[in-house]
Amino acid sequence: MEFSRSLESDSSIETASISSGLDANRPVWKNNPFLFILSGNFISVFGDCFSGVALSLWVLQTTGSAKQMAAVLICHTAISVLFGSVAGTVADRIDRRKLMLAADLFRGSIACTLAFSLFYLDSSFGVMIVLVALSAFSSLFQAPAFHASIGQLVGKERIGQATSAVYLMDNVARISGLALAGVAIASFGGFWAMIFNSATFFMSAVCVVAAGAFPSFSRERREKSTFLKDLVGGFSYIRRDRLTRSIVILNPLLILFVMSSLMLIQVIAVKEWKAGPVAFGLLEMCIPLGYMIGAGLIMAFGSKLGHRGWWIFSGLLTLGPVFYLISIVPYAHTALPFILLCGMLFAFCTMMIQIILRSEVQTDMQGRIYGTLGAITGVAPSLGLVASSALADHVGAKFMLGAQGVTLFLIALVAVTFLKTIRTYN
Structure with missing residues (x-):
């Protein structure tokens, strides 16, 4: 860097x-x-x-x-x-x-x-x-x-x-x-x-x-250093460091699409699959359970998991098609393994990003990076939820989830092509 x-x-x-x-x-x-x-x-x-x-x-x-x-x-x-x-x-x-x-x-x-x-x-x-x-x-x-x-x-x-x-x-x-x-x-x-x-x-x-x-x-x-100089220095670091800049671009996009897609799955569960309380509870449980399974695997293997950039993009490239498959399944119980897989893939994407940040950004700069990333990531899901919910009312939640899955896959392809610093990170 x-x-x-x-x-x-x-x-x-x-x-x-x-x-x-x-x-x-x-x-x-x-x-x-x-x-x-x-x-x-x-x-x-x-x-x-x-x-x-x-x-x-x-x-x-x-x-x-x-x-x-x-x-x-x-x-x-x-x-x-x-x-x-x-x-x-x-x-x-x-x-x-x-x-x-x-x-x-x-x-x-x-x-x-x-x-x-x-x-x-x-x-x-x-x-x-x-x-x-x-x-x-x-x-x-x-x-x-x-x-x-x-x-x-x-x-x-x-x-x-x-x-x-x-x-x-x-x-x-x-x-x-x-x-x-x-x-x-x-x-x-x-x-x-x-x-x-x-x-x-x-x-x-x-x-x-x-x-x-x-x-x-x-x-x-x-x-x-003055406070203002340090504040500006944080933005300058993001602008000049290609790896950090790539993560600041990729992470909010990932959160935006995943959070809005999960909301659409909830709507589909109620309106399309007619899921009862038990089925809806199982659907709600799958994402955090999958996330915890992914976290457990990363914790177990630790530093043995090399090629972390490819782990991120493998998860990102798979998430889109999985969301599309969820949009076309006819029943709630059929969707359960796919939603569980989404949680695991989301865990690998987000945690590998965090591991890279903590490993590569110098320690006395990490507060500024996390503060800026948190500010952007904080607003991204809200924008995604507003846009997805508004469009879903017009075209249907299933269609919207499928469209978001395709869009996320295309974004992943673009990211793999242009965010080389993440792709080649070991």
């Missing part, structure tokens, strides 16, 4: 200081700092599901307006787009452990304030939006700090295993959290669901403290 090589002399101090704090031969399940921050992330993601369901129910029950619900989603998206790169730059300039700790403590305080405001003080919708915006803003700082710390803590040889563990645990947390949130809210109410979420953020902060100090960068270099 041309730009990376041009910065090698500048980053020698940082590389030395990071490497000195790592044991690359230590398995991730014996790496206590990594396990602590992984546990903290699992706890906070699990608890956030409770607050998300409780908040959605409060909006719909209080206002009865789909527009108000959309306003909450738009608020999250706008915060991500406007401040994602800023948060990533902050994560590259200060101690990432302290930033994660501050974000967890702030999110915990906001969740507690939100619970009392909505259920005891009868606050207005406007107050709720402000608190939600503050929570979303603080989450922006936690995410790049967390993801950019993985390589610091596990070493380059263990990035594949660590990345698989992160996404595997994230999916387990979301699935179990969403499954239990409804039961908990029905039993104890929305107020206690949000209080529980607040407690999980504080528990996550305890895990971050228990992780101990992270390997740090040279303070001398950080003091030489």
Whole structure:
């Protein structure tokens, strides 16, 4: 990577200081700092599901307006787009452990304030939006700090295993959290669901403290650069580094098509396949189950999985035809193995992308890359869902899913041809 090589002399101090704090031969399940921050992330993601369901129910029950619900989603998206790169730059300039700790403590305080405001003080919708915006803003700082710390803590040889563990645990947390949130809210109410979420953020902060100090960068270099210069430097890195630029282009496109296709499958299940509750539940389970199987395979093989670029494109080239096949099958049970396969292919595509980023982007630049990528990826699924749902109402969900499968396959062919830096990556 041309730009990376041009910065090698500048980053020698940082590389030395990071490497000195790592044991690359230590398995991730014996790496206590990594396990602590992984546990903290699992706890906070699990608890956030409770607050998300409780908040959605409060909006719909209080206002009865789909527009108000959309306003909450738009608020999250706008915060991500406007401040994602800023948060990533902050994560590259200060101690990432302290930033994660501050974000967890702030999110915990906001969740507690939100619970009392909505259920005891009868606050207005406007107050709720402000608190939600503050929570979303603080989450922006936690995410790049967390993801950019993985390589610091596990070493380059263990990035594949660590990345698989992160996404595997994230999916387990979301699935179990969403499954239990409804039961908990029905039993104890929305107020206690949000209080529980607040407690999980504080528990996550305890895990971050228990992780101990992270390997740090040279303070001398950080003091030489201004915040604005670092912010611009992040965009410049993406523009000049072909591998990073290719990933920033490919990842949002992948998320856009997969998320909108999954939504169309849900519509087809209800309108075309006439799936009952059991069949619909099995369909919903297949994607996360397939994703976890893919994550488990990547974790098991670790660094033995070479030619990672081809793993990405093999998955990408296969996803389109699989979506097309789902669009033409007549029954829900026939679609189950194909949907399971989609989850596995999606896991290989997304996780290999993350492994490449953590392996090749210099550590003191990763916060900015993850912040910018998160901002773009945050808005991409929303655009895809809006466009797909609008077109599906006119041409039918099955036709739309088939068209998206063909389009994704054509995009994959173009990507294989022009994104050589990913294709040839080993």
